[in-house]
Amino acid sequence: MAAISPQLADDLWQTATVLADAARAAILPHFRSAGLETESKGAAGFDPVTVADRAAERAMRDLLAVHRPQDGILGEEYGPQPGQSGLTWVLDPIDGTRGFMSGTPTWGVLIAVADESGARLGLIDQPFTGERFEGGLGRATWRSPHGAGPLAARAPRALDQATLFTTFPEIGSAAERAAFARVAQEVRLVRYGMDCYAYALLAAGQIDLVIEAGLHVYDVMAPIAVIEAAGGIVTNWQGGPAHEGGQVLAAANAEVHAAALARLNG
Structure with a gap:
């Protein structure tokens, strides 16, 4: 860099x-x-x-x-x-x-x-x-x-106390929808249709997770920079870099990120 x-x-x-x-x-x-x-x-x-x-x-x-x-x-x-x-x-x-x-x-x-x-x-x-x-x-x-x-992302909390946002409830492929559902069924609250506002609210400390799929580079670059500056984490669903788009897991902190990542892959 x-x-x-x-x-x-x-x-x-x-x-x-x-x-x-x-x-x-x-x-x-x-x-x-x-x-x-x-x-x-x-x-x-x-x-x-x-x-x-x-x-x-x-x-x-x-x-x-x-x-x-x-x-x-x-x-x-x-x-x-x-x-x-x-x-x-x-x-x-x-x-x-x-x-x-x-x-x-x-x-x-x-x-x-x-x-x-x-x-x-x-x-x-x-x-x-x-x-x-x-x-x-x-x-x-x-x-x-x-x-x-x-901007300051939320402090750690248990996954069953987390709030999860996404844009489309019919997220990605059938396999991606099933992976999303594994996380969604464990969190306290899920909201849909949020577009980029979800990422802004995560950086502002209002929510814990954003999980999406099928994104483009121009969908993710700005949110990544904003969330990371606020202390949050943005990766793909395997825990690697997300700046090329595709599957995105944005989290307020390392603990809730790890919990969501485990459910996505498991």
């Missing part, structure tokens, strides 16, 4: 803030609007994208061309753009488009900076509620219209 100087870290955070503000401005006029343009980009099944997704990513890419032209970009809507610096901006303009088009505030803007080792900086922004969660490069903070403070 290459060192990042304090000056570079400040520049990256300033740029991330500019991107998040621009994404908010591009997205909010379309949220809960009667004329929202939606189409499916999936060859099989419903994989929605909206005019807001594309406008937000375009706005962020245009700003990166000005502020950080030497960096690479990997975005959900417009794909990869190579860079020369060794750093890549990983952008998901609206994580949770199904929630967005349904009017729920569980979606968010995901912005990360990654290098060959994985996520170095992450930002989860919920434009409608005005909440922003930031982690990495010396920062672990949240702020909203109601206040601000440090």
